[in-house]
Amino acid sequence: MNKPMHPDNSVLIRHLDGELAGEEWVRVDTHLACCPECRARQLEFRDLSSGIEAALRAVPARASAAERVQLGEKLAEAPRSASSSVIVLRRFGWGMALAAGLALAVLLAPLTSKAPRTKTVADTQRALAAVSSGININGETFIALPYSDPALPLNASRIVEMQVPVSALAEAGVAVQPSWNGNGDGTVAANVLLGIDGQPLGIDVLGAD
Amino acid sequence: MVPVRAVELSAAEWDETQPVDAANRLVLELYDREHVSLRRYLLYLGVDPETAAETLQETFLRLHKHLLGGGNQSNLRAWLYRVAHNLARNAQTSFRASRTGDLSEANARQEIADTIATPEERFLAREEEVRFAEALAKLSAAQKSCLLLRSQGLKYREIAEALNLSISTVGENVQRGLERLKELL
Numbered sequence A: 001m002n003k004p005m006h007p008d009n010s011v012l013i014r015h016l017d018g019e020l021a022g023e024e025w026v027r028v029d030t031h032l033a034c035c036p037e038c039r040a041r042q043l044e045f046r047d048l049s050s051g052i053e054a055a056l057r058a059v060p061a062r063a064s065a066a067e068r069v070q071l072g073e074k075l076a077e078a079p080r081s082a083s084s085s086v087i088v089l090r091r092f093g094w095g096m097a098l099a100a101g102l103a104l105a106v107l108l109a110p111l112t113s114k115a116p117r118t119k120t121v122a123d124t125q126r127a128l129a130a131v132s133s134g135i136n137i138n139g140e141t142f143i144a145l146p147y148s149d150p151a152l153p154l155n156a157s158r159i160v161e162m163q164v165p166v167s168a169l170a171e172a173g174v175a176v177q178p179s180w181n182g183n184g185d186g187t188v189a190a191n192v193l194l195g196i197d198g199q200p201l202g203i204d205v206l207g208a209d
Numbered sequence B: 001m002v003p004v005r006a007v008e009l010s011a012a013e014w015d016e017t018q019p020v021d022a023a024n025r026l027v028l029e030l031y032d033r034e035h036v037s038l039r040r041y042l043l044y045l046g047v048d049p050e051t052a053a054e055t056l057q058e059t060f061l062r063l064h065k066h067l068l069g070g071g072n073q074s075n076l077r078a079w080l081y082r083v084a085h086n087l088a089r090n091a092q093t094s095f096r097a098s099r100t101g102d103l104s105e106a107n108a109r110q111e112i113a114d115t116i117a118t119p120e121e122r123f124l125a126r127e128e129e130v131r132f133a134e135a136l137a138k139l140s141a142a143q144k145s146c147l148l149l150r151s152q153g154l155k156y157r158e159i160a161e162a163l164n165l166s167i168s169t170v171g172e173n174v175q176r177g178l179e180r181l182k183e184l185l
């Protein structure tokens, strides 16, 4: 067996920092196990890193208690009636996520022609079907959305109840039910499953079966 | 390196019926947890202590707005560093370190001594730490920022987000910065 090439500094440092993906990590890890030279080189970078941490910790950064009190006071002055704006802005945030997701959906959509096309609901519906048919969490079934990477682990996901515009769901390729217009303002209450990356991973429209 | 995980909010912590209270609580919680690291980062970049204190106040007030506005909560730590970094940069038209470029060793030593308050602390500033500070002062601003944020446990993706760089540029800055330190020390 040929002795494999020594990984360069960049690779050794990214290995040290946990920044290598599966296959590359295994390759470097295997190499390090049998190459004392590279182990020594990586150790030097590790010691340098510890030195930076120590130098940073040596900077005294004590805050006066008054600073925290001041911050607390400023926070207390914040408008008390933020609730309605929260919902509006959350909707906006959701819209942004959908916009970002649509780009992904277009990438995922099977291309039937090579010419660039504008995105259509049909595209995103196909993309959705490709992602998954549904996600089951503790007995609750979520319709998969194409915005969060389905390969990310589910255990760090969170479920947030929010008002979601029905039109946004239609754009995302979700088959909208006539009964989903319950709020009368074009939104519907739903549990949204957010992936570890903060993007919607699935949706369960409340009161719909 | 001790990896510090990004702060994650669970739906349980975020009380939808009391968003203002929930936001206040979370902001103060994050302040308690992060202000020392953030302040050190700013001081190390050459921001004077008063500007650092003002920057932190403004940063956490903006965090409050960000939370109430339903902003992305998936990586609040990187968010804090990005906002603090940009606010401080705007407050001081340029960081001292980047203005003077390569600080002389005497300057770097003096800078460390200046930020240290009491005689005991001056005594405690070990030779080793001073040597590192001197070497770090000779790196480019981007290399220094990347290495400092990395030493706070931020992943490359988070550093990239905080400094508005690409992930591969962060990797390059970390590598070149460490290689330069190795030569200098």
Ligand SMILES: [Zn+2]
Pocket: A005, A006, A007, A031, A035, A037, A038, A039
């Ligand atoms: Zn080797």
